Amino acid sequence: MQDKKKTRVGVLGAGAWGTAVAIALAHRHDVMLWGRNTAAMQEMAAARDNLAYLPGHPFPPGLTVSADFDTAVAHAGDDGLLIAASPVAGLRPLLQQLKGRAIPNIVWLCKGFEYETGLLPHQIVQEILGDAVPGGALSGPSFAQEVARGLPCALAIASSSENLRNKVVSIVHGGNLRVYSTPDLVGVEVGGAVKNVLAIATGVADGLGLGLNARAALITRGLAEITRLGLALGGQAETFMGLTGMGDLILTCTGDLSRNRKVGLGLAQGKSLETVVSELGHVAEGVPCAKAVRDLAARRGVDMPITNAVAGVLFDGDQPQALVARLLARDPRDETGVK
Numbered sequence: 001m002q003d004k005k006k007t008r009v010g011v012l013g014a015g016a017w018g019t020a021v022a023i024a025l026a027h028r029h030d031v032m033l034w035g036r037n038t039a040a041m042q043e044m045a046a047a048r049d050n051l052a053y054l055p056g057h058p059f060p061p062g063l064t065v066s067a068d069f070d071t072a073v074a075h076a077g078d079d080g081l082l083i084a085a086s087p088v089a090g091l092r093p094l095l096q097q098l099k100g101r102a103i104p105n106i107v108w109l110c111k112g113f114e115y116e117t118g119l120l121p122h123q124i125v126q127e128i129l130g131d132a133v134p135g136g137a138l139s140g141p142s143f144a145q146e147v148a149r150g151l152p153c154a155l156a157i158a159s160s161s162e163n164l165r166n167k168v169v170s171i172v173h174g175g176n177l178r179v180y181s182t183p184d185l186v187g188v189e190v191g192g193a194v195k196n197v198l199a200i201a202t203g204v205a206d207g208l209g210l211g212l213n214a215r216a217a218l219i220t221r222g223l224a225e226i227t228r229l230g231l232a233l234g235g236q237a238e239t240f241m242g243l244t245g246m247g248d249l250i251l252t253c254t255g256d257l258s259r260n261r262k263v264g265l266g267l268a269q270g271k272s273l274e275t276v277v278s279e280l281g282h283v284a285e286g287v288p289c290a291k292a293v294r295d296l297a298a299r300r301g302v303d304m305p306i307t308n309a310v311a312g313v314l315f316d317g318d319q320p321q322a323l324v325a326r327l328l329a330r331d332p333r334d335e336t337g338v339k
């Protein structure tokens, strides 16, 4: 059952998503938002708005900000909620700062595979914190701007700990946020990671004016790629049809708020990857993830043609026009064959 008790929540990471989650939770809880840039946090505290990463969403009274890591971690106390809101690249250093501290739990929001190691976020957590701290991934179709505005949104908390799942649901579920629960960490994290790569592909196709048929084909065959990789890594088939699979894939491939989709649209305009990423001003996880997934899929013998085509454009100098041409040139095959 839902517990309406006010809880102390520490959000570690003050980008767009950490800020949006902090704003949404601060309407019902006592939330502290920490960011690593002291000057930016001071500006945020004065403006009560994250002008750099999520402008135009004033902070509710229940939200305080801090540039002091210890203070933010201590804010969650021994029975609150600690949320890691960094990109995947920042998760390992963040966890290293938490290692050895008494923390109640850790819930991470990042979506991707680690670039250098090809690890999923829960594997990084396991490597650094072990089993001592209950942890889980909170994921699903969720644009920061919409969550900060209080628009309806459905997420899923994935954790092997039933207690943690219940705790996250009791704290986060409420208002216009629905939170579903699942033990399938692998399935949830694979869906959240690979959809970013596929959103770059649909951005390229849409940017080239290839039409809605092409977009639907990319999304559907993209879901087949997510499912193949996810099953190979131990995820459950139903997860890929849920919020963190198909749901997030549809949102990110079709929603113009998506940073990954914007990368594809920019590449289709002939901009370099460097230019597109610097114009974005935010992380686009699909970029590092494309390489990590291509390497991992190759090692596992999983066929991921769309991911490979995206990685070819991002890293091998392939032209965006070649992306779809390369997919169309493949031999015909059974639609449902899983290889």
Ligand SMILES: NC(=O)c1ccc[n+]([C@@H]2O[C@H](COP(=O)([O-])OP(=O)(O)OC[C@H]3O[C@@H](n4cnc5c(N)ncnc54)[C@H](O)[C@@H]3O)[C@@H](O)[C@H]2O)c1
Pocket: 013, 014, 015, 016, 017, 018, 035, 036, 053, 085, 086, 087, 088, 089, 090, 091, 093, 109, 110, 111, 112, 142, 143, 144, 145, 281, 282, 283, 285
């Ligand atoms: N923005 C969204 O709508 C949204 C929604 C759901 C999930 N996510 C996921 O949440 C994660 C964070 O995304 P965001 O939207 O907050 O990104 P963002 O680009 O808006 O902000 C990134 C934040 O992380 C910090 N950062 C950047 N690189 C870092 C590094 N190497 N180490 C430590 N910190 C670093 C930046 O200073 C900044 O505060 C990503 O994995 C993203 O896929 C984002």
Ligand SMILES: O=P(O)(O)OC[C@H](O)CO
Pocket: 111, 140, 141, 142, 143, 144, 196, 199, 248, 251, 252, 257, 258, 259, 260, 261, 283, 284, 285
């Ligand atoms: O803006 P994107 O492409 O990073 O996507 C944001 C969220 O992951 C959508 O659920």
